[in-house]
Every structure is written in structure tokens, then in C-alpha cells.
Amino acid sequence: KNEVEQSPQNLTAQEGEFITINCSYSVGISALHWLQQHPGGGIVSLFMLSSGKKKHGRLIATINIQEKHSSLHITASHPRDSAVYICAVPSSITGSARQLTFGSGTQLTVLP
């Protein structure tokens, strides 16, 4: 079964700073997901990527399939970016891509 590790567990930044959150996994995958969980609990899918890089606004996600590693970057961070960021990967290389294993999340706090 895939093991997922995220770092850091907690991150506090000043508004405007560049943020990086890392995710490593143990078993080869077809795609990796980055999710954002707001303080109220709601979860939003930010990215699903299988190679290279994706960009959406101030968010950039990269993945290195050979190294089994992905990063989520936030440029010009803002207090509204404060949330828990979660990466998720398929649970096993032979199992369905529908079944995901989730990282423990990174709690990001951006101070004004």
C-alpha cells in the first residue's frame, strides 16, 4: 500500500512570502492530487497531475515521477490561503486509481 508523507506539518508565513509544501509517496502512481481544506471543513480539489507542472493563479504544482515527489507552491501568499493542504495518491499500483491514500496535511497560516 502506498505511504504518503507531507512536510512541513505546520507552516506559518508572512503575507507575500513564497510557500512550498512537499509530498513524497512510496509506490509508483498514475496521478497525484492536491486538495485544500478550509477551516470549516470543506475540501476543494486544487490539482490532479501525472507529470511536469500545473499552474492555477498563484498556485503551482510540480511532480517528479521518478523521485516519487511532488511540491505545491504558493506565490505571493495571502491570509486567505490559510488552510490545510493535503496530497493524495492511489493506494496501490495495482489497485484502482479511484482509491486514494491521503497525507496527513499541512496546516498553513499566512499572517497579514
Next chain:
Amino acid sequence: SQTIHQWPATLVQPVGSPLSLECTVEGTSNPNLYWYRQAAGRGLQLLFYSVGIGQISSEVPQNLSASRPQDRQFILSSKKLLLSDSGFYLCAWSGPTNEQFFGPGTRLTVL
């Protein structure tokens, strides 16, 4: 566009009482459906998933069950709640791309 609904939003139930949480999806056909639980301070745990009406796969043995009576309806149930069932329950759906989209969640407190 697709939307996913869950209700109730919050629920407080005594130990031993039954449970029924409902999830419905609009704007898509034959979605894959999922129930997740997030215990306090813990990560997301997949409880059940369904690839079609009446087809349920269970990931974790427990006193919960799931049913899919219609294509876009997914129900999570229990006959007798335990204290350990407290948590935040999320329903999600996915289509052919396997990207998952989450509902607003139900916060369950078992007393």
C-alpha cells in the same frame, strides 16, 4: 455544472442511536461515489466507494454501512452509533478522469 450535496451539515446523536447521512450528486451520470471520515486531528480515511447502483466496496471493517439506491445517491448508515464514530464525514464523486470532488461534509458528534 456538477454539484454535490450532503445533509445534514451537523448532527449530534447519542451512543446506540441509528445514523443516516445522505449524499446526492447533480449534473453527472454514473459517477463513482465515496464516503470518507476525518476523525479529529486525523487524516481522511476512505470508508466506502461505489462504482454503480447497488455496488458497494468497504475499505474498513466497522459498524457503518453504505447503500446506493439510485445512480446519484449515496447513503451512509449505522444501526447503533459508537463514540468512536464521531468525526467529519465527507462524500465525494469522480468521473472518468478520477479527479475527486468533495461535498461540504457532515460533522457528527456522538455523545
